[in-house]
Amino acid sequence: MAEALVIGKIGIDGAGTKPLPSDTTLERLNKNIVMENISRVYNIKHGRKNERFTAIENFNLEVRDGEFLSIVGPSGCGKSTLLDLLAGLSQPDTGSIFIDGKRVTGPALNRGFVMQGYALYPWRTVIKNIQFGLELQKMKKKERNRVALEYLGLVGLSGFENRYPYELSGGMKQRVAIARALAYDPKVLLMDEPFAAVDAQTRELLQEELLRIWEKTHKTVIFITHSIEEAVFLGQRVAVMTSSPGSIKEIIDVDLLVPRRSGDAKESLHFNRMVHKVWNLLHNYSGKEDKSLRHESAWGCRNIEKIG
Amino acid sequence: MTAKLKSLYTKSIAVVLFFVLWDSLARFGLVDTFLLPTVTSMAEAAWEMMKTGELFIHIALSLKRTGLGFLVAICVSVPLGILMGWFQKLEEYLDPLLQIFRNTSVLALFPVFILVFGLGEVSKSAIVFWGCMWPSLLNTISGVKGVDPLLIKSARSMGISVPILFQKVILPAALPEIMTGIRLSAGVAVIILVAAEMLGATRGLGYFIFYAQQKYAIPDMYAGIVTISILGVLINFLLVKLENHIAAWKRYQV
Ligand SMILES: Nc1ncnc2c1ncn2[C@@H]1O[C@H](COP(=O)(O)OP(=O)(O)O)[C@@H](O)[C@H]1O
Ligand SMILES: [Mg+2]
Numbered sequence: 001m002a003e004a005l006v007i008g009k010i011g012i013d014g015a016g017t018k019p020l021p022s023d024t025t026l027e028r029l030n031k032n033i034v035m036e037n038i039s040r041v042y043n044i045k046h047g048r049k050n051e052r053f054t055a056i057e058n059f060n061l062e063v064r065d066g067e068f069l070s071i072v073g074p075s076g077c078g079k080s081t082l083l084d085l086l087a088g089l090s091q092p093d094t095g096s097i098f099i100d101g102k103r104v105t106g107p108a109l110n111r112g113f114v115m116q117g118y119a120l121y122p123w124r125t126v127i128k129n130i131q132f133g134l135e136l137q138k139m140k141k142k143e144r145n146r147v148a149l150e151y152l153g154l155v156g157l158s159g160f161e162n163r164y165p166y167e168l169s170g171g172m173k174q175r176v177a178i179a180r181a182l183a184y185d186p187k188v189l190l191m192d193e194p195f196a197a198v199d200a201q202t203r204e205l206l207q208e209e210l211l212r213i214w215e216k217t218h219k220t221v222i223f224i225t226h227s228i229e230e231a232v233f234l235g236q237r238v239a240v241m242t243s244s245p246g247s248i249k250e251i252i253d254v255d256l257l258v259p260r261r262s263g264d265a266k267e268s269l270h271f272n273r274m275v276h277k278v279w280n281l282l283h284n285y286s287g288k289e290d291k292s293l294r295h296e297s298a299w300g301c302r303n304i305e306k307i308g
Numbered sequence: 309m310t311a312k313l314k315s316l317y318t319k320s321i322a323v324v325l326f327f328v329l330w331d332s333l334a335r336f337g338l339v340d341t342f343l344l345p346t347v348t349s350m351a352e353a354a355w356e357m358m359k360t361g362e363l364f365i366h367i368a369l370s371l372k373r374t375g376l377g378f379l380v381a382i383c384v385s386v387p388l389g390i391l392m393g394w395f396q397k398l399e400e401y402l403d404p405l406l407q408i409f410r411n412t413s414v415l416a417l418f419p420v421f422i423l424v425f426g427l428g429e430v431s432k433s434a435i436v437f438w439g440c441m442w443p444s445l446l447n448t449i450s451g452v453k454g455v456d457p458l459l460i461k462s463a464r465s466m467g468i469s470v471p472i473l474f475q476k477v478i479l480p481a482a483l484p485e486i487m488t489g490i491r492l493s494a495g496v497a498v499i500i501l502v503a504a505e506m507l508g509a510t511r512g513l514g515y516f517i518f519y520a521q522q523k524y525a526i527p528d529m530y531a532g533i534v535t536i537s538i539l540g541v542l543i544n545f546l547l548v549k550l551e552n553h554i555a556a557w558k559r560y561q562v
Contacts, residue, residue, distance in 0.1 A: 087465045107467040119462035122557045123480045133466045135476070164557055184466070 032220045033063040033086070033188065037095035039245070040081050055081045057245035059095070068214055068221045070231035072278060073241025073249075079224045082246070083190050086222065087113050099188065109133060112181030112219075116193040118173040120165040126176050127152065127161035133184035151179040154213060171202035178213070188220045196226060207234060228282070232274045233266060240281045250281055345527045350534065353527035363535065370501060370513040371539075373429065377436025378497045382490055385441045389448025389486070390478070399449060410442040414500055418507065427508040432501065439500040440493040447489025451482030484555030491547040498540050513539075 038059040044051045056078040063069050073079050084090045085097060088107040097104040099111070112133075120129050130148040139147070152158055155175040165173055174194055181189060195203045207230060214221055225231050231238045232254050242249045254274050265271055331347040333339045341349075357363035392399040418435055425431035455478055463477045505514025513536055520529035 088467075089461065089464060107465050109466055111465070113462065113465035115458060115462065117458045119456075119458040121459060121477070121480070123483075132463070132476070136466055136468055136472065166557065190465075 031062045031098075032065040032067070032100060033061070033222075034098040035059060035061040035086075035095065036098075038082075038085065038092045038097065039094045040078070040085060040090070041093045054245040056085075056092075056247065058247045061239065061248055063220055063222065066218045066220055068211075068223065068234060068236045070235030070238045071222065071224045071241060072226070072228055072231045072238060072282060073246060074243040074282065075226070077241045077243045078246030079241065080192055083113070083192050083222065083224060086188070086190055087111055109137065109184045110186050111188045111190055112184070112186035114174070114177050114181050114189065114191045114194045116196050118165070118170075118177045120173055120176055120180075122165050125162050125164055126157065126168070129165070129176055130180045130183050132180060137184055147183055148179075151183045152176075154182070154216070155179045156209065169202075170198045171206060174198060174206060175209070178210070182213070182217065182219070186219070188222065189214075191221065191223045193224055193226060195230070203230075210234065228275050228278045229266070232271060232278060238274075238278055240278060252277060252281075342524075342526060345530060350527045350530040353525075354531035354535070357528065357531065363531070366511060366513045366516045366532075367535065367539070369511050370505065373432045373505075373512065374436055374497045374501045377433040377438075377501075378440050378494060380433075381437045381440030381493060381497075382444055385445035385489075385493075386448050386486060389445045389489075390452050390474070390482075392445075393449040393452025393482070394474075394478070396453075399453075406442070406445070410446070414439040414496075415503055418504060422508065432504045432509065432512075435504050436497050436501050439496045443492035443496060444486070444489035447492065448482065448486045451485030451489070452478060454485065455481040484551065484558040487547070487551040487554055491544065491551060494543050494547055495540065498536065498543065502536060 038056060039054060040056040042053045042055055044053050059078075059082070071079055071082070081090075085092055086104070088104050088111070091105075121132065124132070127145070127148050130151055131144045134144045134147060149158075149161065152161055155178055157172060157175055157179070160168070160172070165176070168176065174197075178194070195206050198206065210221075210223075211234060221234075223231070223234055225234075235254055237251050237253055239251045240249045241247065252274065327347050330344065334341050334344045334346040345353075354363065392402060414435060417438065418431075421431045421435045421438070425434050459477055459481060460473065463473055468476070501512070502514035502517070505512040506518040509515040513532055517529055517532040517536075520526070520532060
């Protein structure tokens with residue numbers, strides 16, 4: 001049921017909504033996330049000299065409520081910088097970010113952040129890790145326990161509540177990190193290459209789990225990844241970024257007709273076309289070649305060939 | 309069970325051999341028993357002093373002086389270390405001074421302490437305080453500076469306030485290293501106190517050892533020395549236990 005709804009939504013958007021008129025507050029309200037003309041400049045100190053480095057420039061993005069958006073881009077193009085801005089951990093030098101029509105001025109519990117490095121508190125058990133945000137909300141202990149157990153179940157780790165992070169595999173740690181970010185019920189889930197450190201099999205499993213969780217929780221997900229295949233498989237749309245200074249190069253609608261969660265999705269011709277399209281977009285950009293993408297590109301081509 | 313016995317054997321064999329060697333050197337006349345009494349005569353001397361309670365009076369007084377200086381030092385150095393670890397600028401300014409203090413022999417400063425605080429109890433606790441400050445301060449600073457930035461970032465992304473960040477992230481993360489510093493300070497405390505008690509005291513283990521040597525009560529002197537060793541080892545043992553308990557998670561980190 002949830003799947004059908006989601007696919008329906010993509011279908012409508014895929015058919016092509018009209019470009020939005022002027023950016024009134026009302027328009028912003030219809031979007032979960034609006035980023036307008038964002039730039040972010042880092043000050044880099046070279047001894048005495050101060051150098052300014054523009055990581056993101058002229059960045060515009062709108063994300064619908066409940067949407068799953070993947071972002072790919074050459075490494076160093078400012079993807080993590082972008083997530084930090086969305087999380088409110090740093091402020092843009094120009095432009096503004098709106099979430100549900102309200103300007104982002106700092107971090108808050110309406111956004112959940114999942115990082116590549118898990119960032120679990122090693123002195124806390126699994127359940128206490130999940131409760132971290134709930135403690136900040138000053139939720140009562142009993143209620144905290146109930147909620148944490150619920151999310152532990154959601155990520156498929158029931159029974160592991162009293163383990164310490166060092167007693168978990170990488171995949172399990174990432175599940176805990178996801179549960180921790182979901183437990184305080186944020187509207188938006190920000191994920192920065194969350195599956196980059198786990199092995200291929202675990203990664204596929206986690207991808208499917210994430211889709212299941214997304215369908216169940218209706219969160220807006222911003223998912224950054226190095227893997228084009230992953231981006232296409234997970235995202236309703238895939239945003240491709242230009243290399244530094246990063247901005248949106250193109251956004252592709254991934255209207256997969258096959259329900260994603262069935263493993264068949266990745267076998268379909270359409271899926272592979274999408275992968276190829278994203279790969280082309282990334283590859284064509286500038287002469288600078290990005291090592292980390294070379295591997296992915298080979299993968300994409302092989303698949304296309306296999307089908308062709 | 310056998311594993312336990314084996315571990316006990318591994319841990320005690322060198323100590324036992326040391327005392328056997330010591331005892332035989334004295335017993336078979338290889339060393340003058342005036343310089344090195346047999347282990348048994350030393351034990352007898354210790355037993356006598358325990359019966360009269362004399363030994364315990366010295367131990368109690370020494371522990372009181374060390375404890376006072378040590379505790380005050382921890383109460384100052386840990387909060388100060390947290391501040392210095394967090395505010396990098398503060399550390400940049402204070403570090404050179406800290407290096408000077410830390411590298412100036414505490415005992416060289418003792419005359420100054422006597423000059424300021426007199427020969428009484430205050431100067432002894434004060435010198436212990438001074439010596440205890442540096443290991444725990446330095447370890448606290450490095451513990452706070454070394455907190456995984458990812459953990460801080462993750463907490464900040466949830467909109468945590470700075471006081472809560474300290475309570476829930478910085479302190480627990482730095483605690484193992486803070487505990488190591490505290491343990492090192494405790495070790496320093498005992499060493500300094502004994503030296504301080506040798507200079508101008510009328511009671512305490514340091515005084516007792518010095519005084520026993522003055523009146524050629526050599527077995528008594530050795531009994532005092534061994535008592536200090538035992539105390540030092542015991543304090544360290546307890547603090548290591550506490551450290552392991554607090555930092556259980558740390559031992560498994562790569
Ligand atoms: N704190 C920082 N100070 C200076 N430069 C930074 C900082 N963080 C990132 N950068 C630079 O900004 C660019 C974008 O970084 P990042 O957002 O981490 O890229 P990505 O996540 O896409 O790989 C890189 O060139 C990086 O070197
Ligand atoms: Mg990154």
